[in-house]
Amino acid sequence: MSNFLKFQINLETFIDDLNKRLNKNSEKLNELLEQKNKNYASFVKPMQMMDEELEQFFTPLSHLNSVNNTEQTQEVYAESLPIITEYSTKLSQNIDIYNAYKEIYTDEKETLNYEQNRVLELNILHFELSGAHLDEKTKKRLQEINIKKSELSNDFSQNLLNATNEYEYIIENKKDVEGLPKSDIETAKFKEDNGVIKYRFTLQMPSYIAYMTYGQNAEIRETLYKAYVTRSPQNAEIIDELLTLKNEMSRLLGFKSYTDYSLATKMAPSQESVLRFLEDLIKNSKAQAKKELQEVQKIATQPLKSSDTAFYSEILKKEKYDIDEEEYRPYFEQQSVVNGMFEFLNRLFGIRFEKQQEKLWDEKADSYDLYIDDKLTARLYTDLEARKGKRGGAWMHNWQAHCSNEKGEEQLASAFIVCNFPASTEINPSLLRHDDVVTLFHEMGHAIHHMLSSVNENEVSGVNGVEWDAVEFPSQFLENFAYEPKVLKLFAAHHKTGDIIPDDMIEKLVKSKNFLSASGMLRQLEFSIFDFTLHTKVYKGDEVQALLDSIREDTALIKTPSYNKFQNGFAHIFAGGYAAGYYSYKWAEVLSADAFFSVVDEGIFNSDTAKRYLDIILKGGGAKSMQELFKELQGREPNPSSLLRLNGIK
């Protein structure tokens, strides 16, 4: 068995070391390609291990650049990126590799195991989706399309950014900012030369949301709303161009539409299955969404408009469940939350974490060895507190993947969990918000998905090779438990008195999570269906708006003003990676809700489903489609009604 890597990195020599390594890889690649009778063991395995070792070498740099960012890490990181990109582009366009994979797949398909076949299938698919196997003329056109597409996406987000930055609304009457939180008023406040105090609101997120949620002047709300939903009208033309190009690209690659192209790398089997899934959810959420709206309407004096909903919803939320975060924090002391989560995972899956004494990149970082049935299985690194030089947010980053190397030796997996919780000092403990607890569970869900893999081929081991619309399944699955009384009571004890968190406080957390959940669901479904349908053929000009309008007939309970051009700001799909994939959020949520409730209904601890989840989903990694793994887990298709149950929709 090979040991865990030591976390060490020499920034002085990193670029030299990287170049040496890549040169060696290129030489090795030539040798591998020159072999006469290539087979899985003599070609695919060494190719995979070469990739794995490069990842292992590079990950400490990208990790360090995120958690201990300095001028030096930035410099080395920036210098290494083009080198790595050039190397991987060359590999992905090397048609000899593609041909070798295809030949080996044809020759050995019957004798290889499913993990090995999956490696070949995904590699071949990857080549074919980039068009590397097509004739020169087509390849050239694909390249042109790709360049044009990224220019257009960039213009789309730049236009949106400019429109957001250019706008401001000045409030002169102090009365109009009454009701806003003090901190928002302070941010908006400025003094003119003549000493008069005014308030500036913009379309940037904290500012816009603050006025829409708390601003009492309905006219100002509507003005801001209108400015927001009419941003960057010139993006309409970009949408037309993008849709045309994406369609052409998909056809050149052998797909009927961009939607089909997108589905090629996803778990969802067909267009019909996605649309049916989304439409069923609409049908089942609508009645409750109407009720929710009536409740909000009751508070308002006038018929509700789109620009009023956030404001009146906030009043209703305060009335019903006013959650004071400060009341919760003392129950969530960081170390006891971490230990409690380990305890929970031990009772759920029988896995055990043991803290290691190891010098890491920061004294607040920790490492743990993970055991299943007393067998050393993986290593986890945690770095949970905010500090200077650390990127914001929370994430899991995989380092080593479980596999068996060229010599047949087992390599164990490792992963990092990074969060930005309040820093602890010698006098003050780090007390978390409940949201932070949810975040920690979420990232841990990703981490155990990677670490508990028993797959022997690293390219489909752990989170590697998992479909895009299934990757969030294990993380969402685990985060759901952070609302369960049985789980919270394992560790949520007041850090001073030791009192366990009372039931009514837990109940309030769940209810406030589900506040207006059906309305929120409808909105997400509207975006999902719009995105998905829009990419099934070429929509042009007014057809885009007409499509959105026709979907809204089913999803929008308040009439959307005709000036609303939401699509011109839908950056997720026109400037991000979500085109024909926005449905993925809901898709993965169904898998997680379904598995979660099976475990809950079996009493959580000693649940058979949990044991199968460990054996099938977590150990299975990306070696089979999640569609298949899920069926093995539950013996049936995922049940969308569990998502409704999770959101408190009856």
Ligand SMILES: [Zn+2]
């Ligand atoms: Zn996630």
